[in-house]
Amino acid sequence: MADKNAWLLKLKKEGAVSPRQSLAEEAADNLREFILLEKLAPGTPIPERDISAALGISRTPLREAMRLLVVEGLIEYSSTRRPKVADPSLEEIIQYIKVLAALEALGGGIACVEASFVEINDILALNELMASNKITDPLEFFRLDMQFHTLIVEASKNEPLIETHRQYNARLWRARFISSRRTKGRETTLNEHKAISEALIKRNVAGMENAMRAHLYTTIENISEAKTKENNHET
Amino acid sequence: MADKNAWLLKLKKEGAVSPRQSLAEEAADNLREFILLEKLAPGTPIPERDISAALGISRTPLREAMRLLVVEGLIEYSSTRRPKVADPSLEEIIQYIKVLAALEALGGGIACVEASFVEINDILALNELMASNKITDPLEFFRLDMQFHTLIVEASKNEPLIETHRQYNARLWRARFISSRRTKGRETTLNEHKAISEALIKRNVAGMENAMRAHLYTTIENISEAKTKENNHET
DNA sequence: AAATCACTTCTTTTATACCATATTAAAATA
DNA sequence: TATTTTAATATGGTATAAAAGAAGTGATTT
Numbered sequence: 001m002a003d004k005n006a007w008l009l010k011l012k013k014e015g016a017v018s019p020r021q022s023l024a025e026e027a028a029d030n031l032r033e034f035i036l037l038e039k040l041a042p043g044t045p046i047p048e049r050d051i052s053a054a055l056g057i058s059r060t061p062l063r064e065a066m067r068l069l070v071v072e073g074l075i076e077y078s079s080t081r082r083p084k085v086a087d088p089s090l091e092e093i094i095q096y097i098k099v100l101a102a103l104e105a106l107g108g109g110i111a112c113v114e115a116s117f118v119e120i121n122d123i124l125a126l127n128e129l130m131a132s133n134k135i136t137d138p139l140e141f142f143r144l145d146m147q148f149h150t151l152i153v154e155a156s157k158n159e160p161l162i163e164t165h166r167q168y169n170a171r172l173w174r175a176r177f178i179s180s181r182r183t184k185g186r187e188t189t190l191n192e193h194k195a196i197s198e199a200l201i202k203r204n205v206a207g208m209e210n211a212m213r214a215h216l217y218t219t220i221e222n223i224s225e226a227k228t229k230e231n232n233h234e235t
Numbered sequence: 236m237a238d239k240n241a242w243l244l245k246l247k248k249e250g251a252v253s254p255r256q257s258l259a260e261e262a263a264d265n266l267r268e269f270i271l272l273e274k275l276a277p278g279t280p281i282p283e284r285d286i287s288a289a290l291g292i293s294r295t296p297l298r299e300a301m302r303l304l305v306v307e308g309l310i311e312y313s314s315t316r317r318p319k320v321a322d323p324s325l326e327e328i329i330q331y332i333k334v335l336a337a338l339e340a341l342g343g344g345i346a347c348v349e350a351s352f353v354e355i356n357d358i359l360a361l362n363e364l365m366a367s368n369k370i371t372d373p374l375e376f377f378r379l380d381m382q383f384h385t386l387i388v389e390a391s392k393n394e395p396l397i398e399t400h401r402q403y404n405a406r407l408w409r410a411r412f413i414s415s416r417r418t419k420g421r422e423t424t425l426n427e428h429k430a431i432s433e434a435l436i437k438r439n440v441a442g443m444e445n446a447m448r449a450h451l452y453t454t455i456e457n458i459s460e461a462k463t464k465e466n467n468h469e470t
Numbered sequence: 471a472a473a474t475c476a477c478t479t480c481t482t483t484t485a486t487a488c489c490a491t492a493t494t495a496a497a498a499t500a
Numbered sequence: 501t502a503t504t505t506t507a508a509t510a511t512g513g514t515a516t517a518a519a520a521g522a523a524g525t526g527a528t529t530t
Contacts, residue, residue, distance in 0.1 A: 068300050
């Protein structure tokens with residue numbers, strides 16, 4: 001028992017060097033990963049005892065972690081207060097994306113003013129990598145796509161915006177991933193990214209905002225299409 | 236002991252009729268109120284045991300409540316993990332408002348399409364009440380101002396947007412309240428509300444978005460001014 | 471006299487035990 | 501046989517106790 005504690009302690013100290021991270025925060029990170037990577041499918045019940053045992057922690061920090069994910073929208077409680085992985089409808093997803101579009105338009109606009117040349121170069125490089133034919137794995141392409149958006153918002157240096165954007169991205173991760181597998185719209189994506197990049201280079205705020213919104217509204221179409229096919233398949 | 240339980244049970248049932256609310260959620264609501272109403276000033280430490288005793292609950296649900304408020308940005312942890320009421324700098328507040336402006340512009344735009352005539356009438360009535368000289372209490376005027384914004388966003392019927400807007404509003408409540416006491420800009424506020432209302436009546440999306448953004452950027456100026464004066468006073 | 475180290479105290483963090491409720495399965499009755 | 505009721509089990513909610521960590525205080529040493 002003493003050994004186990006020493007081991008846990010060591011892990012903790014190594015894992016979180018800067019601002020010490022609590023078990024709850026670690027658990028939240030783990031759960032978020034699980035949900036995003038579909039190890040926990042939408043609708044999956046999350047019994048506190050089982051999950052806490054699986055993560056090797058007690059229920060107290062796990063419950064706190066789950067509260068975090070509820071606010072982030074990744075976990076929801078049924079009418080009988082049983083927690084499950086959130087399973088948003090297409091309508092809800094579209095609502096999320098509308099907010100996401102506004103956030104990214106804002107972030108992109110600010111980035112046009114605030115982004116350093118280094119940041120812009122990184123973003124351009126990422127885009128060129130995506131445009132080259134080196135990326136064959138769809139999952140890898142999807143990750144780069146997500147990173148493209150994140151980098152732009154981060155370039156705004158608006159912390160609350162970055163955090164809120166991260167939360168909306170997390171809610172939408174799965175839907176976008178599914179849509180990215182189904183749609184063959186790599187060409188479209190690249191064109192829209194190009195438009196965004198050019199607005200960034202020119203530091204053209206209005207152009208950026210329009211390009212961002214257009215890009216996200218394409219996303220809505222793709223997801224709607226993917227979802228509809230999914231449903232037809234099921235029936 | 237049995238009596239006490241029965242009593243608590245009754246309270247619980249009465250307090251949360253629809254989706255049964257946990258003590259943590261109740262506590263979060265209470266704490267939020269306290270913070271918004273300045274019963275707990277920014278920077279105030281929040282020792283768990285004292286607060287839980289004051290609220291008459293144990294520390295477990297209180298801790299969960301505090302986690303919620305951390306995500307919402309109303310509570311933050313010091314480097315030594317001691318919780319305190321968040322005390323954002325002027326720069327951070329300005330960043331919040333920029334996001335809030337984007338959210339309200341989006342909400343207003345959607346409301347132009349989605350708002351029912353009843354909803355529009357309610358909003359107009361509220362605005363007229365504010366414009367009449369019946370409201371003398373600055374706090375009351377401020378509440379109505381907040382409600383004006385909330386009603387418009389709610390008219391968008393975009394749930395995640397409404398929730399995120401609520402959170403940003405909560406973070407900004409205090410700053411806006413202070414600014415509302417200091418600035419004599421009732422006239423300006425009313426004019427800008429009028430512009431917003433007219434855009435809503437005409438269901439003019441672009442006009443609404445511009446009016447909303449303009450209104451929020453005025454808010455930035457007011458808060459900056461109030462904050463500067465506050466600091467000068469202190470020195 | 472100042473500085474440092476150890477010890478005590480206070481606060482957060484985690485675990486565990488208990489309680490109330492919801493779900494289920496089984497049994498009894500119609 | 502089907503339906504309803506009841507009992508058992510599993511699950512979330514809450515409280516409390518034990519553990520870990522940080523800060524303050526006092527004593528000792530240089």
